[in-house]
Amino acid sequence: MALVEIHALTKEYHKGDQKIVPLKDVTLAIDKGDFVSLMGASGSGKSTLLNLIAGIDKPSAGTIHVAGVDITNLSRTQLAHWRASHVGYIFQLYNLIPVLTAYENIEMPLLLLPLARAERQKRVEIAMEAVGLTDRADHYPRQLSGGQEQRVGIARAIVADPVIVVADEPTGDLDAETSEQILQLLQRLNTELGTTLLMVTHDPKSASIARRQLRLEKGVLLEPEPPKVALAAV
Amino acid sequence: MWKFMPYIAKGLWRNRTRAALTVSGAAVAMFVFTFVGSVQEGMANLNRGSQTERSLIVFQANRFCPSTSRLPEDYARALAKIPGVEEAVPIKVYMNNCRASLDLVVFHGLPPEKLRKIRDLKLAAGDWSTFEKQRDAAVVGNALAKRRNLSVGQRFSIGEVTITVAGIFTAANAADESFIYTHLEFLQRTRGLNSVGRVTQIEILLAEGTDAAALCRSIDEKFRSKEIQTDTRPKGVFQARAVGDLVELIGFARYLGFACVALVLTLVGTTTLMAVQDRVREHAVLQTLGFSWQRIFGLVMIESLIVSLTGGALGTGLAMAALSWKGLAVGSEGVTIAFSTSPMLAVIGLLATALVGLVAGLLPAWTAARAEIVESLRSI
Numbered sequence: 154m155a156l157v158e159i160h161a162l163t164k165e166y167h168k169g170d171q172k173i174v175p176l177k178d179v180t181l182a183i184d185k186g187d188f189v190s191l192m193g194a195s196g197s198g199k200s201t202l203l204n205l206i207a208g209i210d211k212p213s214a215g216t217i218h219v220a221g222v223d224i225t226n227l228s229r230t231q232l233a234h235w236r237a238s239h240v241g242y243i244f245q246l247y248n249l250i251p252v253l254t255a256y257e258n259i260e261m262p263l264l265l266l267p268l269a270r271a272e273r274q275k276r277v278e279i280a281m282e283a284v285g286l287t288d289r290a291d292h293y294p295r296q297l298s299g300g301q302e303q304r305v306g307i308a309r310a311i312v313a314d315p316v317i318v319v320a321d322e323p324t325g326d327l328d329a330e331t332s333e334q335i336l337q338l339l340q341r342l343n344t345e346l347g348t349t350l351l352m353v354t355h356d357p358k359s360a361s362i363a364r365r366q367l368r369l370e371k372g373v374l375l376e377p378e379p380p381k382v383a384l385a386a387v
Numbered sequence: 388m389w390k391f392m393p394y395i396a397k398g399l400w401r402n403r404t405r406a407a408l409t410v411s412g413a414a415v416a417m418f419v420f421t422f423v424g425s426v427q428e429g430m431a432n433l434n435r436g437s438q439t440e441r442s443l444i445v446f447q448a449n450r451f452c453p454s455t456s457r458l459p460e461d462y463a464r465a466l467a468k469i470p471g472v473e474e475a476v477p478i479k480v481y482m483n484n485c486r487a488s489l490d491l492v493v494f495h496g497l498p499p500e501k502l503r504k505i506r507d508l509k510l511a512a513g514d515w516s517t518f519e520k521q522r523d524a525a526v527v528g529n530a531l532a533k534r535r536n537l538s539v540g541q542r543f544s545i546g547e548v549t550i551t552v553a554g555i556f557t558a559a560n561a562a563d564e565s566f567i568y569t570h571l572e573f574l575q576r577t578r579g580l581n582s583v584g585r586v587t588q589i590e591i592l593l594a595e596g597t598d599a600a601a602l603c604r605s606i607d608e609k610f611r612s613k614e615i616q617t618d619t620r621p622k623g624v625f626q627a628r629a630v631g632d633l634v635e636l637i638g639f640a641r642y643l644g645f646a647c648v649a650l651v652l653t654l655v656g657t658t659t660l661m662a663v664q665d666r667v668r669e670h671a672v673l674q675t676l677g678f679s680w681q682r683i684f685g686l687v688m689i690e691s692l693i694v695s696l697t698g699g700a701l702g703t704g705l706a707m708a709a710l711s712w713k714g715l716a717v718g719s720e721g722v723t724i725a726f727s728t729s730p731m732l733a734v735i736g737l738l739a740t741a742l743v744g745l746v747a748g749l750l751p752a753w754t755a756a757r758a759e760i761v762e763s764l765r766s767i
Contacts, residue, residue: 209760237677248672252397264390
């Protein structure tokens with residue numbers, strides 16, 4: 154059974170009289186430990202799909218099962234609790250809390266879990282080590298370079314040991330050299346820690362480091378994978 | 388929520404100038420609120436106490452300001468013989484100002500041996516024997532002593548009257564602490580007052596079970612045919628009439644207190660809303676990390692509460708300190724209303740600011756908590 158099973162997923166909304174369909178009838182499965190890249194032009198629906206899988210948006214139709222839970226049926230509050238323990242989110246613009254140090258930023262998701270202070274500290278230190286930032290614990294975001302900020306963002310995404318990490322254009326705001334380092338870090342997380350990754354990008358080079366590459370065009374998955382549930386049934 | 392306190396504190400520190408200005412505004416408003424509350428409490432205290440309930444004031448009929456009331460002193464001896472009268476004390480009142488004033492100095496001249504019978508006073512400094520033996524000695528209320536920086540042994544003058552401070556007293560009724568008690572004869576014989584044999588009023592202490600209203604009527608009836616008629620009223624009624632104009636003003640000041648609370652509400656509400664608007668994306672990020680809308684709501688509410696309570700505590704505390712330090716009183720026609728402070732007043736001030744903090748936080752907290760995550764993440 155796949156970790157993420159998406160079936161006939163559609164997202165639509167209205168802008169004035171116009172009906173906009175950023176995502177249309179998408180069916181997809183992602184296995185545990187997979188590294189999937191999702192490519193597409195601007196407005197192709199790739200971020201919409203990512204947000205739906207991350208549980209921060211609601212579909213108009215279809216289902217999303219993550220680790221056996223249909224998250225489309227969860228209430229707003231239930232989704233928040235689910236996100237805290239199941240999803241890590243890496244933003245394009247890092248989105249660190251400016252008043253918190255790197256350590257405190259990484260610790261934030263752990264504050265939502267029933268963990269003792271010592272356990273939180275241990276987990277933050279492991280995450281900081283994984284991204285190579287142990288010497289920047291007390292630095293504020295404004296004292297870090299873009300690449301370092303993104304490393305903090307990645308550490309924050311993995312610190313709660315989520316079942317899936319989603320990354321929305323994680324190198325979109327970085328220079329070529331730093332982008333390369335971040336991509337290598339993501340690859341290492343996938344191969345060494347077994348983290349399941351879904352990365353949205355518009356850059357073919359970045360997409361190529363993933364084991365599977367998918368493409369969205371005008372809300373339609375061009376190389377739809379056969380639904381695993383259906384295959385299993387066969 | 389304790390785990391999130393560093394985040395809340397750092398969030399407030401991020402906009403410290405704005406937060407400090409709001410705290411200052413709230414502090415000023417609560418300072419005024421506490422002042423208004425203290426004068427209202429003083430008003431309520433004025434007629435409280437067993438002595439007020441058991442006392443009558445005999446005044447010259449158709450006179451209002453104490454300086455115009457000139458009753459024959461021997462009325463007191465006649466009054467003492469009336470059944471139901473436990474004590475009749477002649478009092479000469481002299482003051483620096485007959486009209487409404489914030490610095491009213493009122494001398495009560497009365498037979499020294501009778502002072503402690505009709506007033507519940509405790510000496511904080513000095514001694515009673517000096518007061519009773521020395522002709523120009525006086526005991527001064529604690530509030531007045533603070534206001535005028537008076538101490539035992541000091542000479543103090545108002546107009547023609549110069550007394551020597553023999554003691555400083557505290558009183559069960561705070562309004563009494565704005566008075567100076569001295570010898571009746573001394574005050575009567577002071578040059579310029581020329582009132583030997585005359586007193587301003589006679590204070591009657593009622594015997595247990597006496598009908599005050601009936602006694603008032605019978606006293607006035609007794610002196611109806613005399614050269615100087617009397618107007619007798621229960622002490623509470625007498626005081627209420629004397630400060631009648633002030634009562635109206637103090638009643639109106641209540642609205643000033645409400646306005647102060649409304650001001651705090653507006654200040655804290657605006658600041659919290661601005662803080663929320665500045666952090667639309669940050670709150671969306673927190674929700675993406677797994678913060679529920681209820682938790683975001685709680686974080687904003689706590690922030691609002693902290694700002695409001697800090698301002699409230701500061702303003703209330705400063706007002707309480709200023710009131711205790713200065714011993715302010717407002718008075719008219721020889722009756723004073725002390726600005727009274729009590730723990731209850733501080734508690735009311737803090738509760739009001741806490742409530743205001745919560746109400747002010749509602750709209751910003753709701754706005755932050757219910758914002759759409761994806762849309763908010765796109766905001767700049």
